[in-house]
Amino acid sequence: MDVRIEQAEREDFSEMIQLADLTLPDRMNLHELKKYIELFPELIFKATHEGRLIGFGCAGIDMYQTTGWLLFSNVHQEYQGRGIGKKLVEARLQALRQHPTLQRVLVTVSETNVKSIRALEAFGFALAKKEEDYYGTGKQRNIMELPLLAMPKLADKEAGVAANPLL
Ligand SMILES: CC(C)(COP(=O)(O)OP(=O)(O)OC[C@H]1O[C@@H](n2cnc3c(N)ncnc32)[C@H](O)[C@@H]1OP(=O)(O)O)[C@@H](O)C(=O)NCCC(=O)NCCS
Incomplete structure (x- = not known):
């Protein structure tokens, strides 16, 4: 399947919101x-298939x-x-890696979101912290962390990207 991963732009906003409303209302x-x-x-990526927006991922820096x-x-x-979630993780990690002062990448995950957790573990993320009552009483958040040292070296990733037509 020919899925393209590229930076999202302003004209993608409405399609992105429609998709977000379907996947996580x-x-x-x-x-x-x-x-x-x-x-x-430079940290917002979309996935498209035959011109249709089928996914997106956002990242930020403190x-x-x-x-x-x-x-x-x-x-x-x-x-x-089908691996698209992982491609969106990879695209964002590659973009974050361009910032040389970065020491870690964090992400909030729900402990029941198996697909998300698997996708993140595939890149070396591990559970770092649990925050009780974050979303309200009895609703905790889990934070997974990827330390900088565990991030693949830029040169390795550049070689990987060259070999990967999806990125
Ligand atoms: C979370 C999400 C983005 C992952 O995207 P995806 O394209 O489905 O994920 P991938 O196909 O890349 O798979 C990621 C991992 O989950 C695993 N997985 C996929 N479907 C699965 C299923 N039904 N059950 C268990 N694991 C599954 C994959 O095998 C992969 O793990 P692996 O590397 O160990 O093989 C997507 O499922 C989604 O949009 N969910 C709803 C919104 C959401 O929860 N977003 C995250 C919070 S913001």
């Missing part, structure tokens, strides 16, 4: 997405430029389980 809204693109224009965050990702239900 009430989680992402247009204003949040607009802020992400204003703050991190103000000290030491911590990157994977902020949101989704893949259209029809296309889930």
